Amino acid sequence: MAIESFDVAIIGGGPGGYVAAIRASQLGLKVACIEKRETLGGTCLNVGCIPSKALLESSELFLQASKHFENHGIIVSKPQIDVPAMIARKDKIVKGLGDGISSLFKKNKITRIVGQGKIIATNRVEVTDKAGAKSEIEAKFIIIATGSEPASLPCLPMDGEFVVSSAEALCFKSVPKDLVVVGAGYIGLEMGSVWTRLGSNVQVLEFLPKALPLSDTESASLLQRSLEKQGLNFNFDTKVTGGKREGNQIIIDCEKSGQKLQFKADKALVCVGRKPNSLGLGIEALGIVVDPKTGQIKVDQYLRTAVPNIFAIGDLVAGPMLAHKAEEEGVAAAENIIGGKTTVNHDTIPSVIYTWPELSSVGKTEEQLKEAKIAYKIGKFPFIANSRARTMGETEGMVKILAHEKTDRILGVHIVGPRASDMIAEAVAWVEMQASAEDVARTCHAHPTLSEAFKEAAMAVEKKAIHI
């Protein structure tokens, strides 16, 4: 069989891979994208970002209808949830977006290869399809974008039925009566939120003393208290030691402050982190360095591995394991292949948690600034004082801006509240433009909008907020 030759072969069709493919094609390169799933989009589209947001949307609306419509004078009888219908809607959205990526591939003349990729030489990739058949392609450059998969707890192995990962939790056939969520990171909180709203009794088990350990502490506790009010139960300093089936349920054994605890549930969702898919790619043999502890592939600032024509991006390499970070790196790698020097600034990558209220951040947390001994000023503005939030009836949360004590440069922004996910884009733009808090304070924001809270927080840095 003739071996087809490409300029770039991309292993992985997730947000990192497919974006790299499209960018490379825009730059005039001949591109092949190898993805083992039938649908493109990777974890993000198929079992991550998109399905979870769809379910969060559905469950939030259910919550609104159940608890908040009457505040508006809207009388509805007690709403019911048709889980299969909700899942079907989610599936339809995922399929639609997946088809969208496929047509983008067609438009950009990217060769789509279904199968598992393995690098067998610095310019050769072997593809194994579902049936086990092997083929090869040649490529001048290779971008590895195989992403990550959920980490597992050795003491509580996943069986896909009772002990599940987020992928399965997005496909439950019915609302679990009791749900245990192991890990109070963003996945645990989002998935916990979905099912709590729909009626589950959710117990979150977290090894550390607090939720969202990497987030700004004040913002994380604000969110945590809100989630508790919504019915999420938090158990901190709780270490899972094992679990066993009991009929149609699962018993989880834990230890907390020396005491033994047990939780009974219909399902246990394990979300204790994700690990890079760097094994089985054949890269060590080529001299590409993989960190044995983290599983991350070592790359330079231009996303190049130790082999000059092989790049690695996304969850495989250091930095936040976020889809948009992978996308930025995909673009950078494609540009660097043709001689560019594009780098990705990790300081301006936002992060969002899609609970309600949402939590979004960019830049440094107060803890990070304190540790680096950087003097800073704080400007805060609560949504309860924001007119738009009041009309929406969404008054929980606040905007917090951290500015450099001397230069007034914006160092960090943390938002807990309605639409924080969209509001953070303004903050990222300001940070990219090296703006000071005063720059924001002197920029007009439409009224009445949630974005005014951002402006007022900036004004609050110099104690000049008007509406508080």
Next chain:
Amino acid sequence: MITEIKVPSVGESISEGVLSKWYKKTGDTVKVNEPLFEVETEKATTEVVASHAGVLTTLIAEGEKVLIGAVVGNINIAAGGTASPTIPASVSSASVSSETIPTGAASNPAARHLAEKAGVDLSVVTGSGKGSRILKEDVVAHVESHAKPTAVVPKDARREVARETRQRMTPIRQRIAERLLHAQQSSAILTTFNEADMSAIMTFRAKYKESFQKKHGVGLGFMSFFVKAVIEGLKAYPAVNARIDNQDIVYQHFYDIGVAVSTEKGLMVPVLRNVDELTFAEIEKKIVELAVKAKENKITVSDLQGGTFTITNGGTFGSMLSTPILNPPQSGILGMHAIQKRAVVVDDQIVIRPMMYLALSYDHRIIDGKEAVSFLVRIKECLENPERIFFSV
């Protein structure tokens, strides 16, 4: 359009010098007549100003030897006369505000606001942001290092008036300071005094004021008399019109008289050329011309160069008597002062006469005391009896 900046000629026999100082740097927006750089030659240090407005690019570094006529930089003149950056800066802000939007490198809102408040021209601020974007902290730093009396006062008003105000010397002020110090230290400056009865001149002025103005379109001032008297003195005592060049005394057989003019930027001494060939009217016209030029900041380098002697008039400010400093490489300078009615003795009678003190500062290395005194006496004679100028007695 790019216009080249060349090292101007600073004197006939000079072919090279050293570019001793840049006042501006690459990327700066410069205005017409704004000082750009300094050229040091063995004879003089000359300040060169911008001939056009635009964005500067320097090509030769400070301290480099340059030939006269060499290209040391260029100015990028944007169409319409507004400066546009030659560096790949981001597009200047398009937002509308009630404050003036400067052209040039882009700037953040707080930076513009602070610049407006502190009276800082954004075109002189170096932006440290991406694409040379001017950030708030850049303007803050600029204000701190160039603190003028109009610098931003913290909003919580100061409780008492500051005891000191610090202000950086402008490049021209620095140059003036350097030259004065140099003059003081490299020549042996002495001053000799005399006084002159101005009544004769005043009589002439009163008599011919109108007809002079009518005929020549310029007033008959004192300066033409002073200048004419000085020529008589210089002709009689050539050493006063000479200069020292290393081990040589160079006697200059032409009379280019510098007339000191006070401007906002400092003292300037533009030169009247070949004054011995000019009539009274021509002298007065030339002086008016130079005064206007100085006021409008249009004095060029060549206007300031090559004088052989200088006249300065402190009288316009009320000075009774002073000791002028030499204007190197000249060897003499005549100071005129205020005309005051004083009681003096004429023919053993005490009379009231309009008297003016004269001061001649001179370089004692080549002008002896006797010469200096005699020179000043000659001036006095010509002022008290202007007809002496006609008759050359």
